[in-house]
Amino acid sequence: MSDRIIQDAEHRMEQAIESLRHELATIRTGRASPTLLERLTVEYYGQSLPLNQVATISVPESRSLQITPWDKNALGPIEKAILKSDLGLTPNNDGVNVRLNIPPLTEQRRKELIKQVHKMVEDHRVAVRNVRRDANEHLKRAEKAHEISEDENRRFQERTQKLTDKFVAEADKIQSAKEEELMEV
Numbered sequence: 001m002s003d004r005i006i007q008d009a010e011h012r013m014e015q016a017i018e019s020l021r022h023e024l025a026t027i028r029t030g031r032a033s034p035t036l037l038e039r040l041t042v043e044y045y046g047q048s049l050p051l052n053q054v055a056t057i058s059v060p061e062s063r064s065l066q067i068t069p070w071d072k073n074a075l076g077p078i079e080k081a082i083l084k085s086d087l088g089l090t091p092n093n094d095g096v097n098v099r100l101n102i103p104p105l106t107e108q109r110r111k112e113l114i115k116q117v118h119k120m121v122e123d124h125r126v127a128v129r130n131v132r133r134d135a136n137e138h139l140k141r142a143e144k145a146h147e148i149s150e151d152e153n154r155r156f157q158e159r160t161q162k163l164t165d166k167f168v169a170e171a172d173k174i175q176s177a178k179e180e181e182l183m184e185v
Contacts, residue, residue: 002139002148002156009135009160013128013167020124020171027113029181032059032102037067042081044074051078055098067091067098110182117182121175125168132164 025035034057041048051057055069055078069075078098082091092099105113136157143153 001142002152005135005138005142006156006159006163009131010163012131013163016124016127016131017167017170017174019127020121020174023120024117024174024178027117027178027182029105029113029184032061032063032065032100034059034065036087036102037065037082040081040085040087042074042077044077051081054078063102063104065100065102067100068096069098072096105182113182114179117175117178121171125171128164128167128171132160135160 025033026038034052037051037057040051042051042054044054051067054071054074055067058066058068060066067078069078072095075093075095075098079091079093082089082098082100089100089102092101139148139153139156139160142148143150148156
C-alpha cells in the first residue's frame with residue numbers, strides 16, 4: 001500500500017513537471033515556434049476552436065510563423081484571434097496565409113517574461129510540494145490504521161522528501177534553461 005502511495009506521488013510530480021515544460025514552451029523567446037499559438041482559440045462558425053483545428057502552422061524562417069487555414073473563410077477570424085491575444089504580434093494577411101513576424105525582444109520585455117517564468121515555476125514547485133503533503137497524509141492515516149509501522153512511515157516520508165527534492169531541482173533546471181533562452185540576443 002505504501003509503495004502505491006509513493007508511486008502515485010511520483011507520477012503526480014512528473015505530471016507537474018511536464019505541465020511546467022508545456023506552459024513554458026508557450027512563452028515567446030524571440031524565436032518562432034508553433035507552440036506560441038497553442039493556447040489560441042478561433043471563433044469559427046459560432047464555435048470556439050483551437051487554431052490547430054482550423055489551420056496548419058509552419059515556421060518558414062526563424063523569426064516568422066505562417067498560418068494556412070484549411071478554409072479561406074477562416075482568415076478573418078484567425079486574424080481577430082491573434083489581435084485579441086496577449087501575444088503582442090500583428091498578423092499580415094495575404095489572402096491565402098496569415099504571417100506573423102516575431103520581433104526581437106526588448107530588455108524590458110525579457111525581464112517581464114522572466115518574472116512570468118519565475119511565477120510559473122513557483123506555482124509548479126508548490127504543486128509538487130502539495131503532492132508530498134498529500135502522500136504524507138496518506139502515510140499518517142495508514143500508520144493510524146495500523147497498516148504500516150511508525151518506522152515504515154518515517155522511511156516512506158523520507159522517500160517522499162527525496163522525490164520532492166528531485167522534482168523541485170528539475171523545475172529549477174528548467175527555469176534556468178528558460179531564462180538563458182530568454183536572455184539570448
